[in-house]
Amino acid sequence: MxxxxxxxxxxxxxxxxxxxxxxxxxxxxxxxxxxxxxxxPLPDHWNPLRDLSVTAPVTPVTSYQLTRALADEALCRGTLSDAGVTFDAMEDLTIDPNCGIVGRGLLSGLTIARVDPVETSCTTTLRLAMWEHHVVQPAARDAFGSGVAKLRHIGSYNCRRMRTAQGENSRWSSHARADSIDIIGVELTDGRNLTLLEDWQGTGSKALFLRHIWRGACDWFRVVLSPDFNHLHADHFHLQGPGWGYCR
Structure with missing residues (x-):
């Protein structure tokens, strides 16, 4: 050459x-x-440049839209409002570097299900709303022919350290920042009540429903603990936003 x-x-x-x-x-x-x-011409729920809609169908783009909404408080609150979620704004709570609530609000209603009023963060509320709309309600209709009228909980914010089977841990709980919420059961629109304490075990329709919504929660929360995790969770799901990813 x-x-x-x-x-x-x-x-x-x-x-x-x-x-x-x-x-x-x-x-x-x-x-x-x-x-x-x-x-x-591309539908918003397929368009990564569009904002998240809680009630839109889930697509491969949804995770990206959710991440963006979780990182922007104004967008998070707007997304909840558009979905009809009742999340009344409150001033941020600052106790110390370990305890407080950023994006604080009073949650009392999701897209369909109501909840007893609870102080929590916008990010926890948004994840909960996605779970309720895309997992809990469809699963209840399929299993019982009835929607969920109420999600029962035992709180979100709690300024405390982690609790383990061996006792209190030196690390701070995700509850100390309202980054998690504990769900103990549901009330169906036909009046039936399901609780994890009474209905988790077995192979009946109630147990299958609870296990289905537990697995579905892992799509919307990074850490999900069920009664199978340890005796401290015998009566509730621990649904936590931040974390490395753990579903048990």
């Missing part, structure tokens, strides 16, 4: 590489314009 031929080949490869870069840039730009246009 002569020097001239070698230079020609290098120039050809460089030109080809530049052409590919330009092509990808144009395709990306066209895609962005298509996605960001107010009249984009």
């Amino acid at each position: 002569t020097k001239r031929t070698g230079r020609r080949r290098i120039l050809y490869l460089a030109a080809s590489f530049f052409s590919i870069i330009v092509f990808l840039f144009l395709v990306g730009s066209a895609g962005y314009v298509l996605l960001s246009h107010p009249k984009s």
